[in-house]
Amino acid sequence: MNSTVEVRQIKTIEELKQVQQLEKAVWGDPAIPIHQTLTAVKNGGIVVGAYEKNQLVGFSYGFPGFVNGKPYLCSHMLGIDENYRGQGIGEFLKKEQKNAAIEMGYDLLTWTYDPLESVNAFLNLTKLKAICSTYVKNCYGEMKDGLNQxxxxxxxxxxWWITNPYIEEKHQDDLAAIERVPYVQTADGLPQLAEVDPSSFFNSEALLIPVSNQFQQMKKDYPELALDWRLKTRELFESLFANGFTAVRVVKTADEPVHYYLLKKRDLLPVERRPFK
Structure with missing residues (x-):
């Protein structure tokens, strides 16, 4: 991360006004009202900001959640100024959020992201060591901002089990020995997920699932192919999660147009389960 960027918690109205302005710049109107974010901060929520020379260039916002009799922090938003992306700021925001959450007594953070956005996937699963076995279909309905339209x-x-030793451990796998869901190439040389029967993988101990490494560009230039990826991976992930699998990390490739999700059986992981459905 840029050494001139400072990461710290946000608690005042003036700081939250800066968050609101950056939120508008990233996603457009409407932004979350300040009275809501301020109330959240005063009642178990956490807002963390990244600053360069007192200019807010990134933030994360989370509020308390509750399931199965236990609390967790719902990390609802992470936004970064477009001029500061790709500098590792997102990772540092999440780690500062984790530290603040542990101090407040949380052991679990949860958030959502588009599984076809491989950059976010790599941060969330590979760098932070979050896991996922919950797929939410059309989570926010139709979204018309530039990132989701x-x-x-x-x-x-x-x-993200922030007090579990799992997130600090190094995890080694013999990737060459793990079965891969196949993809093909279109006439334009782009990757397309092959037609597969999810049930044919139910007895595997681990599995590698490809996703395009240029999904935003695909959405702009080849929307029908992007939709094909959405629908095929939806069926695959929903079926595999329902049959005991969990996404544990993303494996980058240097010589393929895809990266891979590594899935393992949930009961092999040293973490508890708090289902969100």
Missing amino acids: GLPSDRFQVE
């Missing part, structure tokens, strides 16, 4: 807003809902 044109596709059903399907999401992974991840679990």
Whole structure:
């Protein structure tokens, strides 16, 4: 991360006004009202900001959630100024959010992201070591902002077990020995997920599932192919999650037009389960 960027918690009205302005710049109107974010901060929520020379360039916003008799922090938004993306700020925001959450007594954070956005997937699962076994179909309905327009807003809902040693451990796997869901190439040389029967993978101990490594560009230039990826991966992930699998990390490739999700059986992981459905 840029050494001139400072990450700290946000608690005042003036700071939250800056968050609101950055939110508008990233997603457009309407932004979350300040009276709501302020109330959340005063009642178990956490807002963290990244600053360069007192200018807010990134933020994360989370509020308390509750399921199965236990609390968790719902990390609802992470936004970064477009001029500061790709500098590792998102990872540092999440880690500062984690530290603040542990101090407040949380052991679990959860948030959603588009499973076909491989950059976000790599941060969430590989770097932070969150996991996912919850697929939410069309989570937010039709979204018309520049990042989400044109596709059903399907999401992974991840679990980040912030006090579990699992997130600090190094995880090694013999990827060459793990079965891969196949993809093909279109006439334009773009990747397309092959037609597969999800049940044929139910007895596997681990599985690699490809996703395009240029999905935003695909959405703009080849929307029908992007929709094909959405619908095929939806069926695959929903079926595999329902049959005991969990996405544990993303494997980048240097010589393929895809990256891969690594899925393992949930009961092999040293974490508890708090279902969100």
